[in-house]
Amino acid sequence: MSNADHHLVAGAEGHQPSLAHHFSSHRQQYEAGKLGMWLFLLTEVLLFGGLFCAYAVFRANRPEIFIWAHQFLDKQLGALNTAVLITSSFTMALAVRCAQWDQRRLSAFFLTLTLVCACVFLGVKYVEYKHKWEEGLLWVRQFQPAEAAASLDESGTSDQQPRHAGIFFSIYFAMTGLHAVHVLAGMGAIGWVLVRTLRGHFNRQYFGPVDYVGLYWHLVDLIWIYLFPLFYLIH
Amino acid sequence: MKPGPSSGTNLTHHNDQPFHAHVVPVIVLLAVFGALLGLTFLSLAATWIDLGTWNLWLAMGIATVKAALVALYFMHLRYDHSFYALVLAAALLFVLLFVCLTLLDTVEYYPDIHAIS
Known part of the structure; x- marks a missing residue:
């Protein structure tokens, strides 16, 4: 865009309420916000990076714990939750697309679908956590898996329980728990842009917040894409 | 920041166009969605065969392909600056x-x- 164009656009947009006064155009405002969101996502990747590092160290040093303990995770439920989260990412991408085209009702519809998927995801997570809670499959200090381990040994599918087996559930709850907190935060953010969409705050020139929340939601999906094989698909 | 080459061409003044930013076609989003579900099933199916330590690397490889699809298309990195x-x-x-x-x-x-x- 040439400089002359820039001033023309800025002049035409000068009095619009959706354009903050310190930006010269909607485009500049949009790209500044997007860069800010990406920098935030960078810090999120680094935050989860610490936990991925802990996982790598535990798994490299104690592979037998992971091979033993992963039998207590339900692969089908994990795959179901992966599919649910991918679907929510898809509906979020459609919601962003509709917001860009100023299709408010359709955008609100897809945002609602995304929220429904997020609820299903947390519902499945609740079922999984509840099962582990009842079986005593908790983090190291609370790890008392008497019954579950006994039933596995009877059926002959399990080797002897390795020492420090609770480490698996410590890192499992830390990573999936932090991820679940991010899902909750994402639901709050999606609810916020849903309300703003219904109030008609967004149009073809101003849809940044929907786009930024979408980016955050896709990152939450992206982290789960790695958590699924690392915990559920251990071979 | 300078506008990217792909988004720059979208800066038309027709009223039926989004003002800025690239809009990903629905067919592309659908194809990516289908591919992600297919790859999820593939990574599940890969645990049915025993490849030794290669099972881990295969699972991580599939996850990385999925992550790349999400980043490139859902997060529009492919079209952005x-x-x-x-x-x-x-x-x-x-x-x-x-x-x-x-x-x-x-x-x-x-x-x-x-x-x-």
């Missing part, structure tokens, strides 16, 4: 450095720890 991709690449690079250097260290001291415990 490449600076956003650089931000993500920088984060991933430092996570990789973090994990690799820590693993090098833990492998170095593993015999000593093993002797104690």
